[in-house]
Amino acid sequence: MKQFIAKILSHASVSDCFFELAFAWDAAAGPVLPGQFCTIRVSPYSAPLLRRPFAFSRYDEKTGVAAIAYKKRGPATELLSCKPAGGTINIIGPLGNDFFRFATAGYAHFYLVAGGTGFGPVAFLANHCAQRNLACTVVLGCRTRSQLPRLNLLPSVKAVVCTDDGSEGIHGTPLTYLATLSPMQYASSAVFSCGPAPLLAGCHEWALARGLSCFVSVEQVMACGVGACMGCAVRVTDAGANGFARACTEGPVFDSRRILWT
């Protein structure tokens, strides 16, 4: 973990609502794993004030390139989208735990489910799995075909696309697709999910009903990003944690059975 000023190597739209920003990674900050995130200070002034968290969408140790994929949602992402390649950004990272620590032996296959801003980390995870010969299926959900981000998935990654309006792939959400799977298909699988809360909750319920493990990356507003402020708390079931866990350090990836779903 380190704070550093990174050079922006490329910055382009990858769908009609997604941008990918690639930047030079400082090796002294240590390697990056899928599921981890960084925080970016988008403005040198006092508004927007807080650093914003973004999950990594790729990282290549050899070339020293890291990237995030993001959606414009408000003032910080609006400002971020104006930063040109060749310019710089203020990064702290890598932060949080990673998906991979949960991808232990015993699973024959992974469903990697993404919706909304979850595309980036899921693409990163999918390529990571492919490089390690771990079988996985990426299930991407978005509103319509034009929103589908062009993220470079390795050829061996199987991808299923779901659109709300049916303009591409399956007509429905990733949950529609999961519901069609037979026990033969999902046997020995685990689910990793990143996206809007209803999608995460849906994946959790789907997996629970089938006795499968599900791991989710949760989103919560963050102030410090390093575990100091207790601002990013999420509700968890274990009493030992006093009912709350910090998304930034104990997460953002949790076993879905640990989350208190409401």
Added chain:
Amino acid sequence: MDLSVAIGGKKLPNPVGVASGTFGYGGEYEQLVDFAAIGALYTKAVTLMPRPGNDIPRIVETPSGLINSIGLANVGVDRFISEKMPHCRELPCAVVVNIAGSSADEYARVLEKLETCPGIWGYEINVSCPNVKHGGMAFGTDPAQVERLTADLRKRTKNPIIVKLTPNVTDIRTIAKAAQEGGADAVSCINTLVGMVIDVGAKKPVLPMGTGGLSGPAIRPVGVAATYAVSRAVSIPVIGLGGISGPLDALQYLLAGASAVQIGTANFVDPTTTARVLAGIREFCERENVSCIKDLHRFIP
């Protein structure tokens, strides 16, 4: 040039500390900051029993600030001593433990437990948290209670006692004087201001408790005015905080009458703020031929 700060017979190595609740127990920021540049670490509030904290969400950004409703989430004094202090003790900076409670008795019992624990420089008495139903700010808005509480804690320790003041009062000077009467060695001002953000779409407040505490650049002028007023009302040192994000902000507080400052919300934005502020203060004092922090107080009568 001497940048050390004398408080209650002890000395802080330099005038720039990190504010309670924004730096955890130190370890969280270890990879990002040089603790040798920090004058004092004011810990997250410590209470008698562990507290889970308030319902979520707990943070909302506001124009040049943020409102928090953390609610004194902490591990409790016993686990603080066994789990956090061993690491805190190794830090090169002074460790000031922020104490909170729901009753005078709770403050006293927390302090007594901490007295048995080596490595604590002093105590900051939090009578100003706006995010709890009992105790906290309820103490800090009543001069009689502040004086009684301070006097009671005074009897139990020789370590410096700093009373942290709330700006959510009619006249902050009366509270500061009460702390001084009770035997406080210093006061810190200010804690957060009560604030609310309403989600217009949902037609309800964003934070489940309704209100929270406003901090950050937005409150700096309030903190500077409070420091100016308090430092003229008491003879003990005043520690200024609220919205400091750079050396010029800190110098405003020092010129207004503060003997030391704390950095809070700015740590979230740039964890190296403390080092930057300290370097800027040193440079300013050199340029202006100021020999010590006290010497800065002569400019504004």
